[in-house]
Amino acid sequence: MGPACSKPPGDIATAAGVAQLPKIHGGAVLDAWCGGDNSVVTAGADGRVVLYDAAAGTAKTLGVHAAAANGVAAARDRAGAVYTCSRDLSVRRWPLARGPTQVIEAAHELAVTAVTVADDGATVASGSRDYRVKTWDAATGENAAAVRVPRNVVTCMCWRPTTQTFAQGSEDLRLRVWDARDLRQAAAQTFAGYEFFPLAVASAGPHLITASKGFGGEGGEVTLWDARRPGSEPLAVLRGHAQDATGVAFLRGGAGAASASKDGRVKLWDLEAGTLSRDVDAGGESPMYTSVCAAPGAATVAAVATTFQGDVFCFDREFRVAAAVG
Template identity: 30%
Template sequence: MPLPSCQLKPALPQVFRRLWAVMGKLQSKLRHSTYKYSRPDGHIEEGVQTKASLEYSPAHVDSVSVVATLSSDLCVSGGKDKIACIPKSKQFFSASRDKSVLMWDLQGSSQPRQELSGHAMVVTGLAVSPDSSQLCTGSRDNSLLLWDVGTGRCVRRASVSRNLVTHLCWVPREPYVLQSSEDKTIRLWDSRGLQVAHVFPTKQHIQTHCEVSMDGHMCISCSSGFGGEGCEATLWDLRQTRDRVCEYKGHFQTVASCVFLPKSMALMPVIATSAHDSTVKIWNQDTGACLFTLSLDGSGPLTSLAVGDITSLLCASFYRGVHVLRVDCSRELELQEVAAF
């Protein structure tokens, strides 16, 4: 059940303890999902799906900008917040437009455990180090700050002109932080001195999001755009070559989020993207072919994706809250909406 928001500070995102528990009035609706898209090879594909999904009373009264997974049955979602979870714990950080970052502990008080202040503008990126000892934050003030999680002290600060941060993520088992920016670039930072270690070739559109593969070898970024111009995701090699490997084109509006899917979800390496065109797409990571498109009609722009468990994805939207999507590989790879709250 969601924690009562009236007991918490405004910066605390909504928290849901069990994804499959009853969250308000349940409505079972028959939904029709249609899609039509052009693959990179020019082939037009279209299809119609009819399915029943469970729709609960909305947990949010406004749009949801981010969803993150704490465990297989626990997620955190935020309206205008940014969220970063501490691995294997019930602690997470949230950042809001008041320029501060708060640390929360679900097993403790309803008040924040820490408050970190140091940015001059809204905080737009959060990333926790693999060992949970450090937090990296980024802002529209062009700066990155590195924090000691134990003491709440800022230990390093760096700034790059026009580097309006859109997202941050930490490279697994490495001292590197990946960052996307409104200046259309992806930067790799070395946290040991908080210095830029590499800048990937500049794209044609704003880079809205970035994600690193679980083995730390690859990363994805996604682009803003409209009418199919831009609107792509790009796979980069994080190892010595650091080249662009593949592009995934087929969305018609800004791609807001991208994730690598676990090996348990498919027989091949796959990634998922969500976009402002209300679709979630699954792609063959190696070839760039679109394997499946799910249209969440009436949801408006889709803003965030997170892997829920070994078979599910969570997707945040403007108009219908958070969607639970199931990946089915029993025959051909399919994606189905099974619930929304």
């Protein structure tokens, strides 16, 4: 993980009366998903998958993987359940209310590093360090298709809203877009030109945005792509993170994008201008951020960021911390 960075100055973003959420994870929180009803689900290095109600200030453990839970995702239109992926080689479905847990054991041969879900919840896609991308029937848990691309060590995934395609980043310095209906050896689209490989990807409308690895002030860029133009130059390359940019999200209502980094910064970007609009200080002791996600709808919680130190910061629409674990 490396040494903690000294905490950088930033826009102190704490709302009055911050709700304290119960601390459940025993270590780093690696990823988070947030719904439109102030629900937040986190995946931890301890294998735990935790559901928070940020408005009520409550939490419960949905279940535990046998190894680190690397990622969490849910359908955009039918978020009755979340999916997680893990170093224990499984993909799991966790109902948010009632219903059975679904486990896809040995989904991959090596650690499952990323998972994403179609808008309608019918298809799940997963990626791994085994160079494979797979799709699954969400109703049955059966493998629908798989493709193996040499050196395609999967680092991140996201579904493209209102389409049957999903994007996938890799350590081979590529961002690929796959058609879930027909996986082939050659991806539907490929975006290249990375100096350091992407660690996170998000999608909105025709655009994709990635956050990349970096260190010592090199890399860590946030890159905006037009998914309608495969092989084209990026629309914008936003620089300012000093270490790995570990998370990125489009903000609701065309309000730009947020990125998070191991350098202790959460940054808000004006994508039209291609400039930094805010540098947010969420608090905590030299936080090393692991993810950031944005919520749909008009709930109090608009975005969530997580850290290696076990923090979970829930931001409101003004990007002030409204609820937190830490």
